[in-house]
Structure formats: C-alpha cells, structure tokens
Amino acid sequence: MQADSQTLIHRIDVGLAERSYPIHIGRQLNSELPLLLSNLPQQVCIITNATIAAHYLAPLQAALPSDRTVLVHAIADGEHAKSLTSYAEIMDTLIAAGFNRDCALLALGGGVVGDLAGFVAATYQRGVDFYQFPTTLLAQVDSSVGGKTAVNHPGGKNLIGAFYQPKAVFIYTDCLNTLSSRDFACGLAEVVKYGVIYDAEFFSWLEQNQAQLLARDPETLAYAIKRSCEIKAEIVAADEREQGLRALLNLGHTFGHAIEAEYYHSWRHGEAVAVGTVIAAHYMRLQEQFTESDYQRIVRLLKNLGLPTQAPALDELKWQQRMQRDKKVKSGRMRFILPTRIGHAEMRTITDWSAIWQAISAVTEHTD
Ligand SMILES: NC(=O)c1ccc[n+]([C@@H]2O[C@H](COP(=O)([O-])OP(=O)(O)OC[C@H]3O[C@@H](n4cnc5c(N)ncnc54)[C@H](O)[C@@H]3O)[C@@H](O)[C@H]2O)c1
Ligand SMILES: O=C(O)C(=O)C[C@@H](O)[C@H](O)[C@H](O)COP(=O)(O)O
Numbered sequence: 210m211q212a213d214s215q216t217l218i219h220r221i222d223v224g225l226a227e228r229s230y231p232i233h234i235g236r237q238l239n240s241e242l243p244l245l246l247s248n249l250p251q252q253v254c255i256i257t258n259a260t261i262a263a264h265y266l267a268p269l270q271a272a273l274p275s276d277r278t279v280l281v282h283a284i285a286d287g288e289h290a291k292s293l294t295s296y297a298e299i300m301d302t303l304i305a306a307g308f309n310r311d312c313a314l315l316a317l318g319g320g321v322v323g324d325l326a327g328f329v330a331a332t333y334q335r336g337v338d339f340y341q342f343p344t345t346l347l348a349q350v351d352s353s354v355g356g357k358t359a360v361n362h363p364g365g366k367n368l369i370g371a372f373y374q375p376k377a378v379f380i381y382t383d384c385l386n387t388l389s390s391r392d393f394a395c396g397l398a399e400v401v402k403y404g405v406i407y408d409a410e411f412f413s414w415l416e417q418n419q420a421q422l423l424a425r426d427p428e429t430l431a432y433a434i435k436r437s438c439e440i441k442a443e444i445v446a447a448d449e450r451e452q453g454l455r456a457l458l459n460l461g462h463t464f465g466h467a468i469e470a471e472y473y474h475s476w477r478h479g480e481a482v483a484v485g486t487v488i489a490a491h492y493m494r495l496q497e498q499f500t501e502s503d504y505q506r507i508v509r510l511l512k513n514l515g516l517p518t519q520a521p522a523l524d525e526l527k528w529q530q531r532m533q534r535d536k537k538v539k540s541g542r543m544r545f546i547l548p549t550r551i552g553h554a555e556m557r558t559i560t561d562w563s564a565i566w567q568a569i570s571a572v573t574e575h576t577d
C-alpha cells in the first residue's frame with residue numbers, strides 16, 4: 210500500500226461487459242483526478258448537499274477541466290431528501306439549464322445523494338452518464354457501487370428506482386475525517402454485513418481491528434473499504450439484477466427497512482441494518498441453524514463498533530405491513546437473507562410469521 214497521500218491506493222473493476230467501470234480508491238482528491246476526468250462532456254452537474262459542499266465541493270470543482278459548464282444542485286440534508294420532490298427539482302434544474310443527453314452528473318455525497326443522483330441519471334433524457342464521489346463510509350463501501358438507484362416513497366424505502374451503473378466511482382478516504390461518529394458507525398454496519406454473508410476471514414479481521422477502525426487509521430480503513438468493494442463488485446458482476454446471489458447483500462434489510470420507514474427521522478440506514486442483522490441471526494439461532502457463539506460474535510462486534518443491536522418498539526401489524534413491501538417478496542411470500550454460519554448466508558422463504566415475530570420480539574428493546 211502506498212503511504213503517499215497524493216497517490217491512488219487501489220483500483221477495483223466491476224466487471225459488467227460493456228458497462229464495466231473502475232472504482233478508484235485514494236486518500237485525497239488527488240493529482241490523478243483531472244486526468245481521470247479529462248473525458249467529461251461539456252455539461253456537468255454536481256449533485257450534493259450544503260454539509261458536504263462546505264468541505265468537498267471546491268476541491269472537486271478544482272479538479273474538473275476548466276472549460277466545462279459546471280452546474281451545482283444542492284438538495285436538503287437527510288433521508289427525507291431522497292424523494293420524488295428532490296428528483297423533480299433536479300430535473301427542473303437540468304431542463305432550465307438546457308442540459309442535453311450528453312451531459313454528466315456527479316454525485317458528491319453519501320448514499321442519499323448517490324441513490325437520488327443515480328436515479329436522475331437513469332431517467333433524464335432516458336439516461337445520461339453519472340459518476341460517484343462517495344463521501345460517507347456507507348457510500349464508499351456499498352451504495353456507490355452496483356447501480357441500485359432509487360428514491361423513497363411514504364409507503365417504503367427505495368420503492369421507486371432503477372438499476373443503472375455509474376461510469377466510475379472515486380473514493381477518497383480522507384473525506385471520512387469530517388464524518389460524524391454516528392455516520393461512521395453506519396458504514397461499519399454494511400462492512401460487517403460482507404463478513405457475515407461472504408467472508409469469515411474478513412469478519413475475524415474486523416474483530417481483530419476494531420480499535421484501529423474506530424480510530425479511523427488510514428491503512429486499516431483503506432483495507433476495509435477495498436475488501437468491501439471487492440466483495441460487492443464480485444457479487445454485482447455475477448448477478449447485476451438480483452436474480453439470486455446479489456440478494457445476500459440484503460442481509461438485515463427486510464427488518465431494517467421496516468424500522469427506517471417508520472422511524473426515518475431518528476434511525477439511520479446503517480443502524481437499522483445492524484438491528485436487522487441481529488434479528489436475522491437470532492431467528493436462525495432459534496431454529497438451531499446458527500450457533501450461539503456466532504450469534505454472540507455478531508452482537509459483540511456491532512456493539513463494539515457503536516451500533517444498536519435492539520429494535521425500537523413497533524406494532525406487530527406495522528412490522529408485517531412494512532415487510533410485505535420488501536422487494537424480495539415473491540407471490541405474496543416473504544423471503545429473508547439468513548446466515549447459516551459466519552461467512553455464509555442463504556435466501557429462504559418463510560411462511561410461519563410467528564417464528565419471525567418471536568425473533569423480532571426477542572430483539573426488541575423493552576422500556577417497561
Ligand atoms: N444503492 C445502494 O446499493 C445502497 C446501499 C446502502 C445504502 N443505500 C442508501 O444510502 C442511504 C444512506 O446513506 P448514508 O449513510 O451515506 O447517509 P447520508 O447520505 O444521509 O449521509 C449521512 C450524513 O453524513 C453527511 N455527510 C456526508 N459525507 C460527509 C462527510 N464526508 N463529512 C461530513 N458529513 C458528511 C450527510 O450530509 C448526512 O448528514 C440510505 O438511503 C440507504 O437506503 C443505498
Ligand atoms: O446493492 C445491493 O444489492 C444491496 O442490497 C445493498 C444494500 O445495502 C442497500 O441498502 C440497497 O439499497 C437495498 O436495496 P433494496 O433492493 O432492498 O431497496
């Protein structure tokens with residue numbers, strides 16, 4: 210690994226035939242960036258929010274070729290901005306500025322900005338180029354890679370969207386220095402996910418490197434991001450449209466999305482995924498298909514990384530209604546990603562609601 214903060218550390222390719230693209234991982238918006246962006250079209254729109262812009266808009270603008278027409282569109286900060294309203298506002302901006310089909314959109318931000326900008330890119334004039342500049346850990350390890358783009362609907366998370374791949378992903382790990390501890394932990398929830406579903410060795414590495422991760426040690430972080438992107442790239446290349454393998458990336462999300470949809474003002478995606486992962490593991494433990502010791506390892510690691518492991522109180526009917534809107538539901542039957550051991554998970558159809566409810570109840574925080 211290079212120690213020089215100006216150079217690229219890693220490049221990973223997402224292999225999707227003619228839609229393949231690189232993930233560049235470096236420390237700072239660096240000297241290579243102008244070269245990597247030299248093929249940008251004439252019209253460029255950066256989509257971001259004010260919090261992120263305050264830190265990273267100027268360096269990104271400085272790295273763009275100087276003769277381009279650059280528009281900046283800032284959305285509101287927060288999950289509520291991943292909406293059809295924000296989507297329509299960006300469309301208005303692009304149309305008012307006369308942006309053509311050969312424009313490019315740059316998503317500068319976390320998962321909210323990336324998912325929304327990607328969906329705009331997928332649909333503006335039936336599809337324009339877009340580039341991801343993820344600035345949260347969650348976006349660097351997960352949402353910027355793989356082409357799931359979406360907005361939320363009051364009925365649920367990511368209900369309106371498209372599979373649409375970026376042209377390239379540019380990850381700069383020093384951006385994480387300005388991220389809050391809470392949002393940093395959210396990214397770690399998705400990092401832990403990769404260990405649980407796919408790579409037992411990586412899970413053990415996370416257990417052994419908790420302190421360095423929490424201290425945001427650059428080399429430790431670079432490895433965690435690289436390994437996460439490698440796993441995601443491999444899964445996406447094998448199953449871009451989630452016909453099978455890719456569904457594993459949804460571990461904990463059936464439960465997590467229900468919590469998020471009900472409590473989006475107070476719960477973050479990564480926090481809800483952490484709790485959802487615990488519920489999934491607890492369900493399997495109750496079925497005696499997951500060991501007590503693996504269950505305890507997951508709970509301990511998530512807790513140590515600063516994540517919640519207990520669900521908020523939520524009515525049984527609300528859980529059921531929310532989970533019925535999950536995109537994995539097939540012929541009216543719920544399907545879940547369930548770990549069988551650390552490093553391996555499977556998708557299963559479960560028709561016995563009482564068994565699911567038992568796992569949810571056991572993991573729910575009781576305030577009385
Ligand atoms: N498309 C996918 O595959 C995928 C994967 C995982 C999650 N998601 C989606 O991602 C979203 C969550 O993303 P998120 O956790 O990045 O949340 P987010 O985008 O809301 O960002 C979290 C907070 O961090 C701030 N922020 C961003 N970068 C910063 C920086 N470098 N320094 C300081 N503050 C910074 C943001 O302004 C925001 O307040 C959810 O909507 C989730 O559904 C999508
Ligand atoms: O890339 C994927 O595939 C994922 O499922 C990654 C998840 O972490 C992410 O939260 C995704 O947006 C969930 O997708 P959804 O299909 O359940 O909306």
Ligand SMILES: [Zn+2]
Nearest residue numbers: 399462478482
């Ligand atoms: Zn997720």
